[in-house]
Amino acid sequence: xxxxxxxxxxxxVYLLVVVFGLTVLFFVPRLGPTxxxxxxxAKVASQGAYMDASQVDRLRESLADTFGxxxxxxxxxxxxxxxILLTGDFGPSLSMYPTPVMELIMNALPWTFGLxxxxxxxxxxxxxxxxxxxxxKPEGTSSRVxxxxxxxxxxxxxxxLALVLSILFSYVWKIFPLTTTIRGAPWSWDLVTSILWNxxxxxxxxxxxxxxxxxxxxxxxxxxxxxEEFVRYARLKGLGDGRILTHYVLPNAILPQITFLALQIGLxxxxxxxxxxxxxxxxxxxxxxxAVLQGDFxxxxxxxxxxxxxxxxxxxxxxxxxxxxxxxxxxR
Amino acid sequence: MALGLAAALGSTVLxxxxxxxxxxxxxxxxxxxxxxxxxxxxxxxxxxxxNMNMYQQGVAMSHGFHQVALSQLYDIDTAKGTQIPGLAAxxxxxxxxxxxxxxxxxxxxxxxxxxxxxxxxxxxxxxxMIRDTPALAYSAxxxxxxxxxxxxxxxxxxxxxxxxxxxxxxxxxxxxxxxxFHVVPKHIWENEDPATFTNFPPVTISAYKYRDHxxxxxxxxxxxxxDWQNTEVGQMIGEPKPQYMLFRSYGTEERRVLAMAANxxxxxxxxxxxxxxxxxxxxxxVRAWFTDFPYANLDDPCxxxxxxxxxxxxxxxxxxxxxxxxxxxAQRASIxxxxxxxxxxxxxxxxxxxxxxxxxxxxxxxxxEFTLEDGYQPFDPDYAIKLGEQLRAEGVEGIPEDPEQLxxxxxxxxxxxxxxxxxxxxxxxxxxxxxGQWMKPDGTPFTINILAPADFxxxxxxxxxxVANEWTQFGIPTQVQQMQAGAFFTAENTGxxxxxxxxxxxxxxxxxxxxxxxxxxxDYVRENGMPASHNQGRYVDAELSALIDELRAIPADDEQIVxxxxxxxxxxxEGLPVIEMFGTSKFVPVNETYWTNYPSADNYYEGxxxxxxxxxxxxxxxxxxAAE
Numbered sequence: 036x037x038x039x040x041x042x043x044x045x046x047x048v049y050l051l052v053v054v055f056g057l058t059v060l061f062f063v064p065r066l067g068p069t070x071x072x073x074x075x076x077a078k079v080a081s082q083g084a085y086m087d088a089s090q091v092d093r094l095r096e097s098l099a100d101t102f103g104x105x106x107x108x109x110x111x112x113x114x115x116x117x118x119i120l121l122t123g124d125f126g127p128s129l130s131m132y133p134t135p136v137m138e139l140i141m142n143a144l145p146w147t148f149g150l151x152x153x154x155x156x157x158x159x160x161x162x163x164x165x166x167x168x169x170x171x172k173p174e175g176t177s178s179r180v181x182x183x184x185x186x187x188x189x190x191x192x193x194x195x196l197a198l199v200l201s202i203l204f205s206y207v208w209k210i211f212p213l214t215t216t217i218r219g220a221p222w223s224w225d226l227v228t229s230i231l232w233n234x235x236x237x238x239x240x241x242x243x244x245x246x247x248x249x250x251x252x253x254x255x256x257x258x259x260x261x262x263e264e265f266v267r268y269a270r271l272k273g274l275g276d277g278r279i280l281t282h283y284v285l286p287n288a289i290l291p292q293i294t295f296l297a298l299q300i301g302l303x304x305x306x307x308x309x310x311x312x313x314x315x316x317x318x319x320x321x322x323x324x325x326a327v328l329q330g331d332f333x334x335x336x337x338x339x340x341x342x343x344x345x346x347x348x349x350x351x352x353x354x355x356x357x358x359x360x361x362x363x364x365x366x367r
Numbered sequence: 368m369a370l371g372l373a374a375a376l377g378s379t380v381l382x383x384x385x386x387x388x389x390x391x392x393x394x395x396x397x398x399x400x401x402x403x404x405x406x407x408x409x410x411x412x413x414x415x416x417x418n419m420n421m422y423q424q425g426v427a428m429s430h431g432f433h434q435v436a437l438s439q440l441y442d443i444d445t446a447k448g449t450q451i452p453g454l455a456a457x458x459x460x461x462x463x464x465x466x467x468x469x470x471x472x473x474x475x476x477x478x479x480x481x482x483x484x485x486x487x488x489x490x491x492x493x494x495x496m497i498r499d500t501p502a503l504a505y506s507a508x509x510x511x512x513x514x515x516x517x518x519x520x521x522x523x524x525x526x527x528x529x530x531x532x533x534x535x536x537x538x539x540x541x542x543x544x545x546x547x548f549h550v551v552p553k554h555i556w557e558n559e560d561p562a563t564f565t566n567f568p569p570v571t572i573s574a575y576k577y578r579d580h581x582x583x584x585x586x587x588x589x590x591x592x593x594d595w596q597n598t599e600v601g602q603m604i605g606e607p608k609p610q611y612m613l614f615r616s617y618g619t620e621e622r623r624v625l626a627m628a629a630n631x632x633x634x635x636x637x638x639x640x641x642x643x644x645x646x647x648x649x650x651x652x653v654r655a656w657f658t659d660f661p662y663a664n665l666d667d668p669c670x671x672x673x674x675x676x677x678x679x680x681x682x683x684x685x686x687x688x689x690x691x692x693x694x695x696x697a698q699r700a701s702i703x704x705x706x707x708x709x710x711x712x713x714x715x716x717x718x719x720x721x722x723x724x725x726x727x728x729x730x731x732x733x734x735x736e737f738t739l740e741d742g743y744q745p746f747d748p749d750y751a752i753k754l755g756e757q758l759r760a761e762g763v764e765g766i767p768e769d770p771e772q773l774x775x776x777x778x779x780x781x782x783x784x785x786x787x788x789x790x791x792x793x794x795x796x797x798x799x800x801x802x803g804q805w806m807k808p809d810g811t812p813f814t815i816n817i818l819a820p821a822d823f824x825x826x827x828x829x830x831x832x833x834v835a836n837e838w839t840q841f842g843i844p845t846q847v848q849q850m851q852a853g854a855f856f857t858a859e860n861t862g863x864x865x866x867x868x869x870x871x872x873x874x875x876x877x878x879x880x881x882x883x884x885x886x887x888x889x890d891y892v893r894e895n896g897m898p899a900s901h902n903q904g905r906y907v908d909a910e911l912s913a914l915i916d917e918l919r920a921i922p923a924d925d926e927q928i929v930x931x932x933x934x935x936x937x938x939x940x941e942g943l944p945v946i947e948m949f950g951t952s953k954f955v956p957v958n959e960t961y962w963t964n965y966p967s968a969d970n971y972y973e974g975x976x977x978x979x980x981x982x983x984x985x986x987x988x989x990x991x992x993a994a995e
Contacts, residue, residue, distance in 0.1 A: 315412065
C-alpha cells in the first residue's frame with residue numbers, strides 16, 4: 036500500500052510538472068519581443084523581393100491566418116494544450132512552413148540521441164572507472180596521472196577544445212571531415228561507417244570534456260567513502276580490496292552518478308547546442324537554436340516541450356527505481 | 368573568435384603546412400573535384416530539404432535552387448545596374464498610357480529540365496494557380512498587383528495590372544536578390560495541389576538540374592543539363608563550365624574559413640575582415656574583390672547607418688538628428704567598424720559604382736554648398752583624404768595618394784565632425800547642458816539606446832558600437848541593445864525603438880530609385896505599435912511624398928528618373944531621417960585553385976552576389992583553372 040501511495044504521489048507530481056512546463060512554454064515566447072510574422076516579412080524584405088506596401092499588408096494578413104496566430108491568447112492556449120496532450124501535434128513549423136514540427140524533431144532526434152547517448156555513456160563509464168580507481172589509490176602514479184589529465188581537460192572551454200580538434204584533425208591532418216556529410220543507402224554498411232566517421236570528432240569532443248568531470252566527482256566520492264566506518268569495518272573483517280571496492284565503495288559512490296546520468300539523458304532532448312553548431316551536426320540543439328532566431332513559436336514549443344517531458348520522465352523513473360538501488364529509501 | 372582561429376592557424380603555418388590541390392580528387396559527395404564548383408550556402412543548413420515548393424513560406428531556396436536552377440522573367444545586371452530579360456525575351460512593353468496593360472514576349476527555344484518546352488501556357492498557368500490558391504501567402508500580394516495574364520501566342524502574354532505600374536519588371540522580376548514570382552511547369556503542377564505539393568525533385572528551367580542532396584540539408588548537388596542550350600543561360604552566355612554545382616553548409620565562420628583554406632570550398636558568402644586576413648595568409652589562391660586595401664566589395668545595394676523613429680521626441684526634430692550627425696567622427700567610426708575598409712555615403716542610397724557615377728559624384732558640389740537653416744555648411748568633401756592620411760599613418764598599405772582616387776574609393780565626403788555646431792543645434796532644439804549632462808527639452812536626461820542586430824549583420828553591429836562611442840564622447844550616454852533577428856525586425860516594424868543601426872530602406876542598385884525610395888512615402892506611416900509595411904522610421908515629409916508620387920508615375924527609362932531621384936535625395940539630406948554612413952563592405956572571398964574568372968574589381972562583369980538569382984550568369988562565365 037505504501038508503495039502504491041509512493042508511486043501515485045510521484046505520478047501526480049510528474050503530471051503537474053508537465054502541464055506547468057507546457058503552460059510556461061506557451062506563454063513565455065509570446066511575452067517576448069518577437070512576432071514571427073514580422074520576422075517572416077523581414078526575411079522576405081531582406082531578400083530584396085519588391086512588394087509595395089499594399090502587397091505587404093496582404094501578405095501579413097495571409098501569414099497570420101496561415102500560421103494560426105489569429106484568435107485570443109486564451110483560445111490559442113487551449114488549442115495548444117489540447118493538441119499536445121491529445122494528439123502530440125505541435126503544428127507546422129513557422130520558419131519552415133508547412134513542414135510539421137514533429138517531422139523536424141523526428142529527423143533531428145536520432146542524431147542527437149545517437150551522438151549524445153553514446154558519448155555520454157562512454158564518458159560516464161570511463162570517467163567513473165578511472166575516478167573510482169584514482170580515489171581508491173590516490174597516491175599511485177597512474178592515479179595521479181589520470182587525475183592530472185582530468186584536471187587539465189575539465190576546465191578547457193568546450194568551444195576552444197572543439198575548434199582545436201577540428202583544426203588538428205580536419206585541417207592539418209585531414210582525417211575527419213570538416214562538416215557532417217552523411218552518405219549511403221538506408222541501413223547499409225556504408226551509411227553506418229559514414230555516420231561513425233562523421234560523428235567521431237563531435238563525440239570525442241564531448242567525451243573529452245565530460246570525462247574530466249566524472250573522474251573528479253567520483254574520485255571525491257570514493258575518497259570520502261573509503262574513510263567511512265563501514266568500509267573500515269569491512270577492512271577489519273579482513274575483506275580484500277577488490278571486494279571492498281566493488282561491494283562497499285562502488286554502490287555508494289555511484290548513486291549520485293546515476294542520478295546525474297539520468298538527468299543528463301533527459302537533457303539530451305535539448306541537444307548539445309554548441310557541439311551541433313560547431314560541427315554543423317543535424318540535431319535538436321541546432322533546431323532549437325534556429326527556432327529561437329526565427330521566432331518560430333511552434334518549433335520552439337515542440338522541441339522544448341519534449342525536453343520538459345523527457346526531464347520530468349527521467350526524474351520520475353529515477354524516483355521509481357531508486358528504492359531498488361538504495362535500500363535506505365526502501366526502508367523509508 | 369577570429370583571434371583564436373588566427374592563433375590556431377598561425378601554428379599550422381609555423382609547422383609548414385600548406386593545403387595541396389589534386390585535380391583528380393573527388394568531392395565527398397562523389398563528384399570530380401575539378402568539375403565541381405563548391406559554393407557556401409547563405410542560410411546554413413536546410414531543415415526541410417525535400418520541399419522545393421517555392422510558393423510555400425518557409426521553404427529555403429538559397430541552396431542553389433534559386434541561383435542556378437530557377438529563373439525569373441527579368442533578372443538584374445549588377446555591373447550595369449539595369450534589369451535584363453531572363454525568361455522574357457525583352458523588357459515589358461506598355462500598351463496604354465496608364466501603364467496598366469503590357470505585352471510580355473517570352474524567350475523562344477527554352478525547355479524545362481524534363482525536355483518539355485517552355486511556353487506562354489506555363490506563365491498563364493502560374494498566374495492563375497497563384498490567384499486561385501489563397502492558401503499560398505503570396506497569392507494575396509500577387510492578386511493585389513496583377514489583374515490578369517492572358518496568352519496571345521505561344522511566346523507572348525498580355526498582363527493587366529490592378530493599378531498604374533510603370534515598372535512591371537520590378538513586380539515580376541529581380542532587382543535585388545530575386546522575386547517571389549517564379550514560372551512553374553504547367554505539365555507538372557496542373558496535377559498537384561500547389562498548397563501542399565513539395566515539388567521534389569523539381570523540374571527546373573535554368574542550366575542546372577537537381578542531382579542529389581543530403582537528407583539533413585547540409586548540401587545540395589546540381590548537375591549541368593545536357594540540353595543547356597535550351598536555357599536562358601545557354602542562350603545569353605553559352606555553356607557553363609562546371610559540370611556540378613555543390614552548395615553546402617560548413618556551419619560556423621571558423622569552419623567555413625578552414626574549408627576555403629583547405630581548398631574544400633570555392634566561393635564564400637560574407638565573412639569578417641579578420642577572417643579574410645587569416646585566409647589570405649593561409650592560401651595564396653584565395654582572393655578578395657580588391658587585391659589590395661580595402662579588399663571588400665563596396666557595391667552592396669543596401670548601405671548602413673543610424674535610423675531614427677522620427678515619430679518619437681526628441682528624434683522628431685531634424686535639428687536633433689543633425690546635431691547627432693555632427694557629433695560623430697566618421698573617420699574614427701569607419702576604423703572602429705571595419706578598419707576603414709568602407710565607402711562613406713552622405714546620401715540615402717548606397718555608394719555603389721553605378722550610383723557613385725549617377726548620384727554621389729554629380730551631387731558632390733551640391734553637398735558642399737548645402738547649408739543648414741543657420742547658414743552652416745555641414746559637408747566635409749575631404750573626408751576620404753583625411754581618412755587616407757590616417758590609414759597611411761597607421762601603416763596600411765595600398766592607400767592611393769591621388770585625392771580623386773581616394774574619393775572614389777572611400778566616398779565623396781561625409782558630414783563634419785563639429786561638436787560645437789552639434790552643441791549649438793541641440794541648444795536651439797531646446798536641450799540644455801547641465802554640468803556635462805545633456806537634458807532633453809522635457810527636462811529629462813538625454814541618453815540614447817541604439818537597437819542593433821545580435822547575431823547577424825556584423826557591420827551594423829559594429830557600427831552601432833562605434834557610434835555609441837562617438838555620442839558618449841560627445842556627452843550623451845549611449846548604449847547598444849542587441850537583439851536577434853526576429854525580435855529586431857519586430858521592433859523595427861512596430862516602431863518599438865528610438866534609434867537603430869539599420870540598413871532596410873537605404874537600398875538601390877539601379878539609377879531608378881523607386882524600389883526602396885517609395886518606402887519613405889508618408890502614406891505608409893503607422894502608429895507605433897502597429898506593424899508598418901514601409902517607412903518604419905515613421906517619417907512624414909509632404910514634399911518628399913510628392914516627389915515619390917512623381918517618380919511612381921514614370922517608367923524606369925524615363926529621362927526624369929535621375930533628376931527626380933536627385934531631388935528626393937536632397938530632400939532626405941535636408942530632413943535627415945537617417946544618418947546614412949557607409950556602404951556595406953562585403954568580404955566575399957573566392958578560391959582560384961579549381962576555378963578562375965570570378966568577378967572582381969578589375970574584372971567587373973557582375974557583383975559578387977552568390978546568393979542572388981543572377982549568380983547563374985556568373986557561374987556560366989567561370990573557367991576551370993586547369994585549362995589555363
